[in-house]
Amino acid sequence: MDKTTQSTESICESQPKWSWIQGGIAAPQGFRAAGVKAGVKYPNKYDVALVYSEAPAQAAGVFTRNKVKAHPLLLTKKHLENGVAQAMVANSGNANACVGKPGDEAAWAMAVKTAEVLGIAAEDVLVASTGVIGAELPVERVTKGIGAASLEISKKISPEEALQNSHQAALAIMTTDTVVKEAACELLTENGKVRLGAMAKGSGMIHPNMGTMLGFITTDATIPAPDLQELLSEAVEESFNMVTVDGDTSTNDMVLVLANGKSGITLNSGEWAEFRRMFLAVCKKLAQDIARDGEGATKFLEVQAFGAATVEDARKIAKSICGSSLVKTALYGEDANWGRILAAAGYSGAEFDPDQVEIYLGHVLVAKEGQGVNFSEEEAKEVLIKKDVTIKLLLQEGQAQATAWGCDLTHDYVTINGDYRT
CATH class of the missing domain: 3.60.70.12 (L-amino peptidase D-ALA esterase/amidase)
Structure with a gap:
């Protein structure tokens, strides 16, 4: 071939x-x-x-x-x-x-x-x-x-x-x-x-x-x-x-x-x-x-990491954010808690400068240069009430990018798994 x-x-x-x-x-x-x-x-x-x-x-x-x-x-x-x-x-x-x-x-x-x-x-x-x-x-x-x-x-x-x-x-x-x-x-x-x-x-x-x-x-x-x-x-x-x-x-x-x-x-x-x-x-x-079919899920999450130094760094960051219980519960609660997003990127193991990061919830810029910006909570809420939510990070480190997928974490997840065996 x-x-x-x-x-x-x-x-x-x-x-x-x-x-x-x-x-x-x-x-x-x-x-x-x-x-x-x-x-x-x-x-x-x-x-x-x-x-x-x-x-x-x-x-x-x-x-x-x-x-x-x-x-x-x-x-x-x-x-x-x-x-x-x-x-x-x-x-x-x-x-x-x-x-x-x-x-x-x-x-x-x-x-x-x-x-x-x-x-x-x-x-x-x-x-x-x-x-x-x-x-x-x-x-x-x-x-x-x-x-x-x-x-x-x-x-x-x-x-x-x-x-x-x-x-x-x-x-x-x-x-x-x-x-x-x-x-x-x-x-x-x-x-x-x-x-x-x-x-x-x-x-x-x-x-x-x-x-x-x-x-x-x-x-x-x-x-x-x-x-x-x-x-x-x-x-x-x-x-x-x-x-x-x-x-x-x-x-x-x-x-x-x-x-x-x-x-x-x-x-x-x-x-x-x-x-x-x-x-x-x-x-x-x-x-x-x-x-989308995550146990008890009500929302689908896509995390896009752009501008990483390497593809591996981009993947680590995107997966870390998707996997964060605090990010997932904030998503369920429709809370624009951008600090949890940045924190999850920070413990991902990827190399990046937090002071260069921009974070978007959908089209809404919520953080820039590692700090919160003056954004409309109402606009952010409009993004978060949707069934499909996108989080985007611009890392300013290079040209690599990656996308990860996940869902919110709800009360029903505990209900489903609490007695799964029995």
């Missing part, structure tokens, strides 16, 4: 040559998906999802940086060592984490059952789980659900039914999520169309370096596993790793991508640049969907 030296950030500055389409994880050629109600935790919830590629696919993954890692995550990392996979299976309702040998056995049982019903190798199955940590997985229910999902995948169905099946797969990975998170798009190349499909889950226990977050991406383009891994790692840094809901990083989070080549198209250098831009846009959309 011809490669380009353009960064994902520079790619985003040009006009797109791709478009959003209806669909989700099974939108690309050669992929099928299904979600079923297996009773993993609740009797009437979709909770087992299965994604199948008709051909072995090139595969890549990015995983939590938490030292405590769930059993399916460890198995999936092992199965990705050869860069090939043909199916992804996931359950909600139970994280299958921190339960010892039974957890390893349960993750392997999910892979074996998937392989058995699809007629593929168990080593070509990627496994994920999400839910309560420390409880043994009800293996029989999950494997029965895998069997039921495989029956749905094997049926001859209409495009409308395939769309519904894909949607049910996205439903099946949800825990405290209140909305389904899925996306699909296509790029027109000189040899035809290449498609990208995706689904994700995440609402709480979300913090930079991902959180209780699962992401699954498929494409019918022909892409070697090393290029796929580089692409995914790059995109995750600018999308999922720029989201924070509550400061907790989970044991289970991962983002997986499969490229099965069923379109028959290998991208040239210009098309590869456009594909990367499309890939990043999908990841950013899902990341923002997760922030």
